[in-house]
Amino acid sequence: MADQRIQKVINTEISYIQIHQAGFEETNDINDYILNAGDLQKSIGNIAGVIGVCKRIVIQSMAASAETASGVLISGINPEQEKSVTSINDKIIDGAYFEGIKRNPAVIGKKLAEKLNLRIRSKFVITVQDLQNNITSGAFRVAGIYSTDNSVFDETNVFVRYSDLQKLTNFPAGAAHEIAININKGEELPAISEAVKKVAGDKLSIKIWKELRPEMNYLTEAMDLYMYIFIVIILLALLFGIINTMLMVVMERTKEIGMLMAIGMNKIKIFSMIVLESVMLSLTGGIVGIVIGAIASKYGETHPIDLSAWAQGYQQLGYDAFVYTQLDPSMLVDITLLVILTGVIAAVYPAYKALRNDPADALRIE
Amino acid sequence: MNVIEIKGLTKIYNTSEVIVKAVNGIDINFEKGEFTAIVGPSGSGKTTFLNMLGGLDKPTSGKVIIGGVDVWKLSSRQLIDFRMNNIGFVFQSYNLIPVLTAGENVEFIMHLQGKPKKERKQRTKDLLEAVGIGNRINARPSKLSGGQQQRVAVARALASKPEFILADEPTANLDSTATNSLLELMSKMNKKYNTTFIFATHDQRVIDKAHRIVTIEDGKILSDECFERD
Numbered sequence: 001m002a003d004q005r006i007q008k009v010i011n012t013e014i015s016y017i018q019i020h021q022a023g024f025e026e027t028n029d030i031n032d033y034i035l036n037a038g039d040l041q042k043s044i045g046n047i048a049g050v051i052g053v054c055k056r057i058v059i060q061s062m063a064a065s066a067e068t069a070s071g072v073l074i075s076g077i078n079p080e081q082e083k084s085v086t087s088i089n090d091k092i093i094d095g096a097y098f099e100g101i102k103r104n105p106a107v108i109g110k111k112l113a114e115k116l117n118l119r120i121r122s123k124f125v126i127t128v129q130d131l132q133n134n135i136t137s138g139a140f141r142v143a144g145i146y147s148t149d150n151s152v153f154d155e156t157n158v159f160v161r162y163s164d165l166q167k168l169t170n171f172p173a174g175a176a177h178e179i180a181i182n183i184n185k186g187e188e189l190p191a192i193s194e195a196v197k198k199v200a201g202d203k204l205s206i207k208i209w210k211e212l213r214p215e216m217n218y219l220t221e222a223m224d225l226y227m228y229i230f231i232v233i234i235l236l237a238l239l240f241g242i243i244n245t246m247l248m249v250v251m252e253r254t255k256e257i258g259m260l261m262a263i264g265m266n267k268i269k270i271f272s273m274i275v276l277e278s279v280m281l282s283l284t285g286g287i288v289g290i291v292i293g294a295i296a297s298k299y300g301e302t303h304p305i306d307l308s309a310w311a312q313g314y315q316q317l318g319y320d321a322f323v324y325t326q327l328d329p330s331m332l333v334d335i336t337l338l339v340i341l342t343g344v345i346a347a348v349y350p351a352y353k354a355l356r357n358d359p360a361d362a363l364r365i366e
Numbered sequence: 367m368n369v370i371e372i373k374g375l376t377k378i379y380n381t382s383e384v385i386v387k388a389v390n391g392i393d394i395n396f397e398k399g400e401f402t403a404i405v406g407p408s409g410s411g412k413t414t415f416l417n418m419l420g421g422l423d424k425p426t427s428g429k430v431i432i433g434g435v436d437v438w439k440l441s442s443r444q445l446i447d448f449r450m451n452n453i454g455f456v457f458q459s460y461n462l463i464p465v466l467t468a469g470e471n472v473e474f475i476m477h478l479q480g481k482p483k484k485e486r487k488q489r490t491k492d493l494l495e496a497v498g499i500g501n502r503i504n505a506r507p508s509k510l511s512g513g514q515q516q517r518v519a520v521a522r523a524l525a526s527k528p529e530f531i532l533a534d535e536p537t538a539n540l541d542s543t544a545t546n547s548l549l550e551l552m553s554k555m556n557k558k559y560n561t562t563f564i565f566a567t568h569d570q571r572v573i574d575k576a577h578r579i580v581t582i583e584d585g586k587i588l589s590d591e592c593f594e595r596d
Contacts, residue, residue, distance in 0.1 A: 259461040262422055264450020264478050264526070266443060360423035363457060364413075 003223075003326055005149075006209075006216050011087045012148050013157075014212050015052075015180040016189055017196055022205045024177055028060050030129055030169065038174035040200060044181060047195045049188045052084025055176035057165045061128040063108075063158055065116035072112065074126055074158045075178075076165030085182040088146050088159060095120040095144035104164050105143035109154025113145045120145065126158070130169040138168040149320040231335070235342050238282065242346035246278050250354045257354050258362020271351045278347030279340055286339035290332055300325030369529055369562055370396040370419065375428035377414050377585075388414040390585035391428070396530070399560045401553065401595075403567055403576035411585040412566035413534055419564070420532045421449050433529060450478055454523030454561070456533035460515040462507040468494060468518045469503040475526045493521040496558070497551055513544030517551060524555060530562035537569045549575045 010016060019040070024032040034040065037055040045053045057076035062069055079098040083089050088107065089097040098105050101121065108118065118124055120142055127137045140160055148154055166173065183192050189208055197206050210217040250257070260270060304322035311321035377389040388411045396402060404412050417423035419430055421437050430437040432452060440448055462471045469490050476486040494500045497517040499510075507515050516536060523531045533552070537545040553575060556563050565572055573579055577595055581588040 255461065256463060259455075259457065260463075261446070262420070262449065262455050263475050263522075264446055266446045269478070358423075360417045363417075363422070363461070366459075 003220070004320060004324055006220060008149055008320065009213060009216055010209050012091065013086070013150070013153055014209055015085050016183045016186070017181040017193055017206065017208050018212055019179040019181075019196070019200055020177065020205045020207075022203065025205065028058075030059055030131060030177075033057075033171070033175045033177050034179065034204065035172060035175050037176035037179055041176075041179055043199045044179065044196055047192060047199065049184050049192045050181055050196075051184050052081070052182035054078055054081035054085045054180050055162070056082075056178040056180065057162060057169070057171055057175075058177040059128045059165070059169065061126050061158075063112065063116065063124055063126050065118055065122065065124045067117050068115065070112060070115055070155070072126075072156050072158045074128065074160060074165065076160055076162040076171075078162050079159075082159075085180045088148075091146040091148050092144045093147045095142065097144050098161065099143060101141045101143040104138060104140040105161065106140040107144040107146055107159040108142055109157060110145050110147040111151045111155035112158065113142065115155060118142050118145075126160070126168075128165075128169055131171060136168060138164070140164075231338070235338055238285075238339070239342050239346050242278055242282055242343060243349055245281060246274065246347055246350035247353065249277065250274065250350045254357055254362045255365045257357055258359040258365075261357065261359040262363060267355050270354055274351035274354050275344055275347040278350070279343035282339050282343030282346070283336075286336060290335060294327060294332065297325045297327040301327070369398045369400075369433060371429070371431040372419070373429045373431070375415070375418055375430065376426045377411070377418060377423065378426045387585050389418065389425070392582075392585070392587055394580065394587060394590065396562060396564060398529075399556065399562055400578055401556045401563045401576055402578040402580060403565045403573050404580050404582060405568055405573055406582040406588075407568065410582045412568075412582055414585075415582065416532050416534050416564070416566045420453050420455060421445050450475065450526060452529045454526060454528040454531035456516070456519045456523050456531060456536045458535040458538045460507070460512070460519045460539075462515055462518055462522075464507050467504050467506055468499065468510065468514075468521075471507070471518055472521045472525050475522060479526060489525060490521075493524055494518070496524075496555070497521045498547075511544070512539050513541075513547060516540060516544070516548055520548070520552060520555065524559065524561065527559075528561065530564060533563065533565045533567075535567055535569070536565060537567065537572055542571070545569065545571050 019034065021032040021034055023029075041053045041055050044050060054077060059074050061072055061074045063072045063074075064070075079089070092107070093110060097107060106124075106126075113119070116124060122142045123139055124142070125137050125139050127135060130136045146154070162176075165171070181192075181196065183189060193206065193208050200206055257270060301324055304324045306322060308321040372392055372394045375389055375392040376387070379386040379388055390411075392415065404415060406412050414423060418425045421430070424438060432448075435448065437445065437448065462468075463474065466474065472490045472493055473486045476489060481489075491500065491503065494503050497520055499514050499517050502510060502514060507518070510518065516539075519536075520531075523533075536552075537548060540548060549572060552563055555561060565576065567573065575595065576593070578590070578592045580590045
């Protein structure tokens, strides 16, 4: 669920890497722009593993309809280039992605459309500060309405064409506040990030998604921690279950163990026998559980768990109401090893009890 | 030649209420190839005596010397190995491992001894044929009668090629036909392998077959008689 949320945030909202003028993220000052953003964009596009680069003008502004107004973050984008970095174009639920409106088209979120009471082709006014610190306004028309899983994002983000916003704010041609980069494989992020730093130089701020949205990283770490807590609880239950079962086994077989000791089975062999039985017991259950879990997980990869009854609540938190499961093969190996370890630990006390048997006493049991 | 020498063997059980002298200073020797019955009423100390003889129950005092080795001076690990290589046990309730077949039960002790697989298989087959149930080698104990299970137990006891076999009430759970048959078998094994057999019993049919009868009462030897049998 957390991985799903992170992947959606990367794909829809932030991309893998972003470049800003140092300090822009803190101040959002319109004058903190990257002057040669166009050239830099081309250079970064040549780095192996990079599948999309786009530049953006990003300004805090006010969007106002005839009825009401709302503070928004307006992004001036190149619609075609943006497609290679984020998936807003796939989230359009009404109208079209920058089509159907010739002059000043805008794409807005569903939540904002509801708030400002805007429909397709509705006109609204965006008020921004230009480079000379003058307040300026422009009229835009809604070309498309998008809906992501994050209703807060939908309420606060408006997309317009780069050229339209550039004109409105007297922005230098080719300059941008933000360069967003999409890559082919998440595992290549550290290497690509280094390559981008070499191309961009050390004066610009280059951040990967974990730095851009640290709470997302904390989310991953927290979910991993929760998962390990759950695993520990389950393994503890398994541990006590096996101890109980093996103690019963040892008690029921006191006479047999006594006989084995009498005929010459030494303590190491008896200890090993109990441990092996315990491991076999836990592995049998473990393997059955892992197979059932893997099948269920594989099924869940294509058949999501439907939480749409609580969709509104989830969207407030930025989560999808349909949760897809994910199977991590390394986790299966880890769990199998932990189950074996649990089996060994669980066998120690029953095996100790077995070894405490006196063969003469054990053989007297009827 | 004495296989077993017992000197001043004593076992005292200290309970909170009373001190019980289960075995009270027994001195006795057993020779190679003997077929001896230890007889006496219930509670006379037969089983305790046999357990101390077999290295299962530690005596309070006294010595058990088998083939020159003072058994109770061995470490627990040495004692286990000693039991495995020198003593065969036949128990009243057979004590076969229920999940193993008759053949596997016999083979098991040879496995513990580290005998090669081929030798184990051959000896198992020979022993089960010798005790008359070669055709039940793959049967589990639950599929065998009481008499057949006790035959498997005898084969198991012989499997490790022990110096002597201790049998505690081996016929107590058997009917008369099975008892006679088992006694014939043990007598035959005694002659065939020259293995010393020592029984703890109060079964008259066993007593009638024994070449030597040692009577114990209150932990002491009352009589020790030898007989000529066929």
